[in-house]
Amino acid sequence: MRFDVITLFPEQFRILSGEGVVARALGSGIAELHLWNPRDFALGAHRRVDDRPYGGGPGMVMLFEPLAAAIAAARAASPGAQVAYLSPQGRTLDQQAMIDFASAPGWILLAGRYEGIDERLLASCIDQEWSIGDYVLSGGELPAMVVMDAVIRLLPGALGHERSACEDSHMNGLLDCPHFSRPEQIDGLRVPEVLLSGDHGAIARWRRQQALGRTWLRRPDLLAKMTLDNDEQQLLQDFIQARQA
Numbered sequence: 001m002r003f004d005v006i007t008l009f010p011e012q013f014r015i016l017s018g019e020g021v022v023a024r025a026l027g028s029g030i031a032e033l034h035l036w037n038p039r040d041f042a043l044g045a046h047r048r049v050d051d052r053p054y055g056g057g058p059g060m061v062m063l064f065e066p067l068a069a070a071i072a073a074a075r076a077a078s079p080g081a082q083v084a085y086l087s088p089q090g091r092t093l094d095q096q097a098m099i100d101f102a103s104a105p106g107w108i109l110l111a112g113r114y115e116g117i118d119e120r121l122l123a124s125c126i127d128q129e130w131s132i133g134d135y136v137l138s139g140g141e142l143p144a145m146v147v148m149d150a151v152i153r154l155l156p157g158a159l160g161h162e163r164s165a166c167e168d169s170h171m172n173g174l175l176d177c178p179h180f181s182r183p184e185q186i187d188g189l190r191v192p193e194v195l196l197s198g199d200h201g202a203i204a205r206w207r208r209q210q211a212l213g214r215t216w217l218r219r220p221d222l223l224a225k226m227t228l229d230n231d232e233q234q235l236l237q238d239f240i241q242a243r244q245a
């Protein structure tokens with residue numbers, strides 16, 4: 001999958017070519033990243049990419065022309081790719097959204113800075129507006145990297161042996177089960193016996209029950225989106241009753 005990112009800070013994206021799943025995917029051609037800096041499309045003597053807001057007020061606004069030109073260049077280089085503006089006004093993303101994005105031919109991601117972009121870009125050049133959540137950030141670069149990380153992990157061949165035991169619970173919306181490793185005892189705290197039993201069926205059921213129970217306890221909103229089969233409903237009931245005992 002091809003990613004084109006429009007950003008005033010292309011250097012920030014070096015972090016993706018470090019190590020791990022995304023770096024390997026970029027290195028092996030499963031994904032590709034092309035960076036476009038609006039400053040390269042800024043004309044005139046001062047090559048401005050931002051200016052003061054009409055109507056006054058603090059801060060600066062990213063100018064229309066350099067962004068429109070950068071978007072046009074990215075569109076020409078990535079046929080079929082849609083343009084998504086990472087923005088606090090956007091649709092809040094979740095795993096299902098990332099799964100949907102993973103089937104696109106490519107994405108052109110626009111990262112904002114300052115107070116944001118000239119609104120006319122949304123009407124003329126931008127196809128989608130996405131948010132990674134409700135907090136004040138300095139720019140759209142980290143949100144763009146969050147989207148790339150979540151989508152690239154879903155591409156065929158991206159996850160080798162890293163597929164985790166609880167990956168399934170991630171994949172169908174449950175929280176993770178608890179994880180333990182050596183030593184068996186720390187300050188009197190032991191590892192649940194079932195995990196030491198070697199009974200893989202019991203271990204898989206315990207992990208499923210823990211994922212169900214923790215989701216019920218901590219994120220009932222995620223559980224509400226799910227349909228549990230009879231076995232899962234029984235596991236969850238047993239978890240709830242054990243807690244009330």
Ligand SMILES: CC(C)(C)c1cccc(C(=O)NCC2(NC(=O)c3cccc4nocc34)CCCC2)c1
Binds near residue numbers: 087114134138140143
């Ligand atoms: C959400 C709420 C707290 C109510 C709020 C209200 C008003 C402004 C901001 C704010 O953070 N503005 C600054 C910028 N933020 C983001 O780009 C950004 C922020 C959050 C999630 C994102 N997902 O993608 C891009 C995102 C916009 C221009 C430069 C960075 C945040």
